Amino acid sequence: MSLCGRLDTTTSPELEEALAALPQDVSSLAMDFSQLEYLSSAGLRVLLAAHKRFATSGGELVLRHVAPAVMDIFDMTGFADFLSIEK
Amino acid sequence: MRRKKILLVAAVLYAAIVAIVWNAATRRARSQTESMLDYAMLDLDATLNGSIDTMLMHAGDSIVEQLGRPAPISPIDMAVIARQRDLDEVNVVARNGEILASNESRLVGETMADHEKSAEFLVLTNGVRHALSHHFRRGAHNNDVRRKYVGVAFPGGSGFVQVGIDETRVVRMFPSIMGFIFDKWLLGETGFFLCADMGDGHLISNPARHFNEATNIDETGYDPGLDGVVEDGKTTFRIRLFGEVCDCRAVVFCGHRIVAALPPAEYYTTRTVYVACVAVALAIVLSLFVALLWRIDADAARLKAFYAAEEEKRAAELEVGRKIQESALPLEPPVSSHYDIFAVMQAAREVGGDFYDYFPLGRSHLAFLVADVSGKGVSAALYMMTAKAQLKEALLADPTFDPAAAVKRTNDELCRNNQAGMFLTAWVGVLDLDTGRVVFANAGHNPPLRLLPGNNPEWIRERSGCPLACFEGATWKNRSLTLSEGETLLLYTDGVTEAANAANELFGEERLASALKAATAGQTEETDGIDHRSEPLALCVAVRAAVASFAAGAAQADDITLMALRFASRADRAAKTFPCDSTALGDTAEFLEQELDRRQCPAKAKTQLMVGLDEIVSNIVRCSGASGIALDLEFSSDPGQVVMEVSDDGVAFNPLSVKEPDITLAPEKRAVGGLGIMLLRKTMDSVSWRRATGHNVLTVVKSFG
Numbered sequence: 001m002s003l004c005g006r007l008d009t010t011t012s013p014e015l016e017e018a019l020a021a022l023p024q025d026v027s028s029l030a031m032d033f034s035q036l037e038y039l040s041s042a043g044l045r046v047l048l049a050a051h052k053r054f055a056t057s058g059g060e061l062v063l064r065h066v067a068p069a070v071m072d073i074f075d076m077t078g079f080a081d082f083l084s085i086e087k
Numbered sequence: 088m089r090r091k092k093i094l095l096v097a098a099v100l101y102a103a104i105v106a107i108v109w110n111a112a113t114r115r116a117r118s119q120t121e122s123m124l125d126y127a128m129l130d131l132d133a134t135l136n137g138s139i140d141t142m143l144m145h146a147g148d149s150i151v152e153q154l155g156r157p158a159p160i161s162p163i164d165m166a167v168i169a170r171q172r173d174l175d176e177v178n179v180v181a182r183n184g185e186i187l188a189s190n191e192s193r194l195v196g197e198t199m200a201d202h203e204k205s206a207e208f209l210v211l212t213n214g215v216r217h218a219l220s221h222h223f224r225r226g227a228h229n230n231d232v233r234r235k236y237v238g239v240a241f242p243g244g245s246g247f248v249q250v251g252i253d254e255t256r257v258v259r260m261f262p263s264i265m266g267f268i269f270d271k272w273l274l275g276e277t278g279f280f281l282c283a284d285m286g287d288g289h290l291i292s293n294p295a296r297h298f299n300e301a302t303n304i305d306e307t308g309y310d311p312g313l314d315g316v317v318e319d320g321k322t323t324f325r326i327r328l329f330g331e332v333c334d335c336r337a338v339v340f341c342g343h344r345i346v347a348a349l350p351p352a353e354y355y356t357t358r359t360v361y362v363a364c365v366a367v368a369l370a371i372v373l374s375l376f377v378a379l380l381w382r383i384d385a386d387a388a389r390l391k392a393f394y395a396a397e398e399e400k401r402a403a404e405l406e407v408g409r410k411i412q413e414s415a416l417p418l419e420p421p422v423s424s425h426y427d428i429f430a431v432m433q434a435a436r437e438v439g440g441d442f443y444d445y446f447p448l449g450r451s452h453l454a455f456l457v458a459d460v461s462g463k464g465v466s467a468a469l470y471m472m473t474a475k476a477q478l479k480e481a482l483l484a485d486p487t488f489d490p491a492a493a494v495k496r497t498n499d500e501l502c503r504n505n506q507a508g509m510f511l512t513a514w515v516g517v518l519d520l521d522t523g524r525v526v527f528a529n530a531g532h533n534p535p536l537r538l539l540p541g542n543n544p545e546w547i548r549e550r551s552g553c554p555l556a557c558f559e560g561a562t563w564k565n566r567s568l569t570l571s572e573g574e575t576l577l578l579y580t581d582g583v584t585e586a587a588n589a590a591n592e593l594f595g596e597e598r599l600a601s602a603l604k605a606a607t608a609g610q611t612e613e614t615d616g617i618d619h620r621s622e623p624l625a626l627c628v629a630v631r632a633a634v635a636s637f638a639a640g641a642a643q644a645d646d647i648t649l650m651a652l653r654f655a656s657r658a659d660r661a662a663k664t665f666p667c668d669s670t671a672l673g674d675t676a677e678f679l680e681q682e683l684d685r686r687q688c689p690a691k692a693k694t695q696l697m698v699g700l701d702e703i704v705s706n707i708v709r710c711s712g713a714s715g716i717a718l719d720l721e722f723s724s725d726p727g728q729v730v731m732e733v734s735d736d737g738v739a740f741n742p743l744s745v746k747e748p749d750i751t752l753a754p755e756k757r758a759v760g761g762l763g764i765m766l767l768r769k770t771m772d773s774v775s776w777r778r779a780t781g782h783n784v785l786t787v788v789k790s791f792g
Contacts, residue, residue, distance in 0.1 A: 008698070009705040010672050038694045040701040041763035069694045076769045077762055078751060 004035030007043030027059025034065035089384050097377045109362045116354040124336045127347040128320045140220040146172040147239030150248045157246030160188035176251030182212045214244030258342030262291040278349040297329045408465040415472050425520045429623035430650035440467035441580045441646035448488045451520045457578040458513035490515040490528040491563040501556035510556040520658040523570040528563045536577040540607045544600045570654040582645035586634050589641050602633035623651035659722040667713040692791035695770040702763030711737025727791045734784040741776045
């Protein structure tokens with residue numbers, strides 16, 4: 001899955017819907033963050049929910065090409081500690 | 088202390104007066120005694136001599152009757168005549184003074200005219216004079232004996248009969264002829280006479296006062312040898328007679344000692360009573376006088392204390408008034424990068440009614456004003472407080488920050504309660520920080536000055552209306568001017584322009600303009616590269632110094648107030664309001680991005696701000712129930728910074744009060760709430776929240792570049 005633009009209060013519901021639309025048997029997901037400008041706490045909420053879902057189903061959520069601004073946010077909020085982030 | 092002094096003076100005066108009166112009364116008593124005794128002595132002399140004279144005159148008359156006329160008579164017959172009448176000498180003298188007959192034969196043929204004393208008797212031959220008497224004297228021809236002569240004229244002055252009696256005979260006869268006199272003699276009320284034989288001291292007198300108390304003069308206590316006793320009839324001496332103190336005179340007469348005694352008690356008691364009465368009367372009078380003086384003194388002291396208390400009260404009142412006045416003035420001026428303001432009020436001794444005020448209005452305006460209440464004292468100070476509070480309240484409550492309207496509202500309030508009949512002048516201005524425009528209302532106040540460094544000062548003479556609290560229902564017009572960056576406005580009260588020097592010249596507008604110009608000219612302080620001359624504080628100090636040096640020590644009559652406002656730079660502001668609905672997130676984000684881009688905000692900061700705004704607006708939209716959201720951005724450059732203020736009219740809620748989430752927890756345990764605020768806190772320079780009249784205001788400061 002690729003994200004582009006902003007992941008904020010307005011756009012988070014879109015991601016939420018997209019994730020919900022995924023088939024049940026999908027155990028892992030890789031997300032391409034190269035086009036993502038920033039995300040807000042609304043975005044973090046969705047990511048946390050997604051991370052938990054994939055973790056419990058034995059899979060994993062991987063984030064790729066995270067922009068520095070977004071990385072900052074992950075660091076600040078401690079999300080960097082548990083999210084799988086790949087360069 | 089004064090009372091004691093008054094009493095002391097009165098006592099001394101009393102003693103002095105009583106002493107003087109005593110002295111005078113005593114002297115009078117004494118002189119009365121002396122007069123009495125003088126009179127007694129004269130009387131005594133006259134009586135004693137007179138008695139003998141009378142006796143001798145009778146004898147003479149009888150001889151004249153017997154003889155009929157002057158003719159020689161045999162000495163034997165003459166001797167008989169003399170013996171019959173108890174006389175020692177009888178002479179019959181002719182008109183020419185020749186002694187025709189005498190009991191002393193040798194005298195016959197002698198002439199009276201031979202001797203001076205005898206010649207005096209010749210007056211009896213003038214046909215008019217009946218008799219003449221002489222005192223006891225030694226005879227011209229007989230020196231052994233003292234003899235008294237009396238002459239009685241024959242009818243027609245054809246001659247006269249001269250009779251003489253020896254003192255010794257009189258001495259023998261004394262008791263019988265004199266005794267009774269002394270008993271009946273009155274000497275004042277209590278005085279008496281003593282008459283005693285010089286030889287044995289046998290008393291022939293027996294005064295009623297000391298009846299039968301003594302038969303001899305020794306028994307009375309009289310002793311001629313006593314100190315002070317002088318028996319000349321003229322000297323008064325004081326001795327005890329019959330145990331009683333007496334003032335006495337003594338005289339010796341015909342072998343008898345005669346003492347006139349006057350107990351001084353008679354006069355001295357009177358004197359004492361008299362002085363006592365005077366003393367009592369004087370004591371009463373002086374007591375009343377002293378009481379009166381004490382009363383006056385007490386009243387004077389009370390008055391003094393009263394006036395001192397009044398003076399103290401007045402001073403205390405002035406002090407209270409001054410404290411009120413000082414406490415009412417704002418302390419720290421608001422700090423802003425867009426302006427610099429400084430004001431000072433120096434009260435005169437009589438508390439005047441000057442005041443000033445400055446306070447921010449909203450985010451982009453500054454209210455500033457100077458005012459002067461007419462009148463002095465505590466009531467002016469209280470009036471000033473009312474006016475100040477009213478103006479501030481009116482401006483704060485008005486979203487348009489209209490000075491003329493604020494003045495009108497204040498005027499209405501003041502007129503409602505104006506018992507003291509005071510009024511005030513005021514100059515009220517509102518500065519728009521974004522544009523430098525000043526909207527002002529001048530209610531009869533002194534025209535301010537505006538100055539751009541390097542130019543001449545200009546007067547701002549536009550007026551809006553009359554002073555406040557003069558007329559109910561009065562209105563004012565707003566005026567406006569626009570300050571350039573770096574331009575200063577100087578406000579003041581008439582304490583400055585009407586400051587007088589010793590020659591009663593006034594400081595005036597000319598000098599004020601010159602002082603302002605001079606303050607911004609002159610040497611520049613280059614230490615920190617900033618021109619401090621034009622700073623409001625420096626200007627106020629310089630103008631105040633100019634006034635002080637002009638007045639040169641003359642007393643300050645009125646409060647001196649100065650306020651300088653320098654407009655430094657326009658605020659860079661962008662503000663917009665959005666309805667609080669589903670469009671808010673998108674619209675606010677768009678607006679923020681636009682303004683950030685316009686000012687070339689770096690990407691990272693921009694991102695952080697966008698994220699922050701998203702958090703804030705989401706919260707508001709989701710839970711505040713607000714109807715509108717206002718976004719206010721104030722930019723400064725050098726250094727680059729933005730102050731973002733987001734206000735909503737929703738329920739009071741402080742998002743910063745939410746506890747920060749624990750980010751170390753495992754994801755299973757993680758909650759999502761509070762992350763947004765945490766992000767804000769971490770990415771912004773500062774985040775703060777306040778509640779302001781029905782609004783939540785969240786302020787975020789972010790530096791960039």
